[in-house]
Amino acid sequence: MNRARQISLRAMQGFAEIMRSGSGTAAGRALGLSQPAISRIVGQLEQDIGFELFYRDKGRLVPTKEGLLLAQEVELALAGVARVHALIDDIANHATGELRIIAPPSFAEGVMPGIISAFAARVPGVRIAVDSRSIATTRTMIATRVADCAFMRMPAGHEDLRARVVVTSQSICALPVDHPLAAHEVITPLLLKHMPMIALGAGNTYGRQVDDIFLAHGVHQHVAVECHTTSAACALAAQGMGIAIVNELLAKAYLGPRLIARPFAPALTHDYALVTSARTRPSSLMTIFEETVMDYFRTPVEATS
Secondary structure: OOHHHHOOHHHHHHHHHHHHHOOHHHHHHHHOOOHHHHHHHHHHHHHHHOOOOEEEEOOEEEEOHHHHHHHHHHHHHHHHHHHHHHHHHHHHHOOOOEEEEEOOHHHHHHOHHHHHHHHHHHOOOOEEEEEOOOHHHHHHHHHOOOOOEEEEEOOOOOOOEEEEEEEEEEEEEEEEOOOHHHHOOOEOOOOOOOOEEEEEOOOOHHHHHHHHHHHHOOOOOEEEEEEOOHHHHHHHHHOOOOEEEEEHHHHHHHOOOOEEEEEEOOOOEEEEEEEEEOOOOOOHHHHHHHHHHHHHOOOOOOOOO
16 A cells, blocks of 8 residues: 555645644644644644654654654655646746745845845746755755755755856955954964854854864864854854854855954855756746846955955
8 A cells, every 4th residue: 555645735734834843833823723633634644654753742742763754855745836836826827937946044145135136127027936955955956846946055966956156255254343353454263263253054064164274273263152154153243252254255245334354364265056957958037047147246256344
């Protein structure tokens, strides 16, 4: 018997919403259902598929290993259903179309507004959806065309993806305008010795690259705060919590009277690519978007004083 045929769309929605919110009550609120109704839906789903998705711990729902494995595929399936519904609406209403874009959170916050504004001016009436996902999920969603394109830091690393580098930027130190190191034209690891630091992306590729540079110079980072977005790192630096080594392109939106940037040496480069599926030709809408992106980044990123 094929258990997958017994999974309803409502059951997948209930399961996914609990995974997102971590609460049956919050999931029910998001779906317009009562908490008992959500519990019944998930309980019936577990009965249909033959294994538990959550541990029940004093009223809390804690995902099982099997639940975590299923969650990503359910998210992809629901994204595909949403895409079908959007296409139906477009056909019925003679709309221009929809473009679904995935970008890292800091890129979506600091860079995407300008790109989307330029694109919307060229194609009025288009529906645009911007999402942020894990790298693995992003690759799958692009390869399977659940999403149209993504901005990813190189290397993209997938045979089913087509990647075109659209912008390259350097790392800078974001620090308060009255910080003693603001007098330096370039900031090095030796200057940062014993300085409170704001660690961005600890444990990921960029975080490891920064760690390796400090180790190569025999300097131990004094990490005061860890965070995972450029906006958070810049906000903390502006409050005097430490110095953040961040991508200049993503940090520009947050620099101002209280927060300035100084080049970081040795250079740490960020290459961002516009990634699409290599399996099919891009749509006319995607072609216009790619042209818009290339025009937007045609002027090199200027150093911020």
